[in-house]
Amino acid sequence: MSEANSNRPKWLKAVDVPEGKSGDWEVKKTQKTNSKTGKTRRNTHLICCRHTIMADIDSEFLGLDPFYEHLKGQILITGLGLGVAVQGALDHPAVEHVTVVEISPDVITLVGGHYQERYGNRLTIVQADAHIWEPPKGVKYDAAWHDIWPTETHACANDWLEVKNLQRHYEPWCVWQGSWPKDAIERDKAAKAQTSTTVPES
Numbered sequence: 001m002s003e004a005n006s007n008r009p010k011w012l013k014a015v016d017v018p019e020g021k022s023g024d025w026e027v028k029k030t031q032k033t034n035s036k037t038g039k040t041r042r043n044t045h046l047i048c049c050r051h052t053i054m055a056d057i058d059s060e061f062l063g064l065d066p067f068y069e070h071l072k073g074q075i076l077i078t079g080l081g082l083g084v085a086v087q088g089a090l091d092h093p094a095v096e097h098v099t100v101v102e103i104s105p106d107v108i109t110l111v112g113g114h115y116q117e118r119y120g121n122r123l124t125i126v127q128a129d130a131h132i133w134e135p136p137k138g139v140k141y142d143a144a145w146h147d148i149w150p151t152e153t154h155a156c157a158n159d160w161l162e163v164k165n166l167q168r169h170y171e172p173w174c175v176w177q178g179s180w181p182k183d184a185i186e187r188d189k190a191a192k193a194q195t196s197t198t199v200p201e202s
């Protein structure tokens, strides 16, 4: 029996990128069975130098909700990873085309081909550093989603600076931009403000 990922937004599906290795990168499948419930959880992991960069697990999916609300027309994504965001965007009926900027040729080899085959000319994968790459003249993206940070980063101050820089860089080409570190930091701030204004009960 396959366990339904209850917290996952309905628009996001597990990925079916095949296992493989390229350079320091690896795509690996895991399967764990809960001895109490008998339910089996299958996941796909993107690993670099033995560190998991990304997996199609619930916590990874949760941050993508703000992106979904802006999905239509032309989309820009920085960071291919396992292609969770790419798949979610291209499965949306209102999305015409997705451009992905990915720095690693190995990730493109391992993951990119799978999606290119599935989505054809609705998907363009650009191998470049997202901090430097510039979209072609005259292009306008309805939404951009930035995710070039490994899972372990946990939205630290440096990410926030990088987010701001990336957003500034793509400002001329994008109607809306989002990223999970930005949302995580804003959620953290809101939670702290809430705690500091809560009067303790006597």
Ligand SMILES: C[S@@+](CC[C@H](N)C(=O)[O-])C[C@H]1O[C@@H](n2cnc3c(N)ncnc32)[C@H](O)[C@@H]1O
Residues within 6 Å of the ligand: 053, 054, 078, 079, 080, 081, 082, 083, 084, 085, 086, 101, 102, 103, 104, 107, 128, 129, 130, 131, 147, 148, 149, 150, 151
């Ligand atoms: C956490 S993964 C992205 C996960 C992806 N959003 C998904 O849905 O599966 C981060 C990706 O960003 C890429 N990356 C890191 N730095 C980058 C940069 N400067 N420019 C473009 N891609 C970058 C990594 O190689 C990796 O593939």
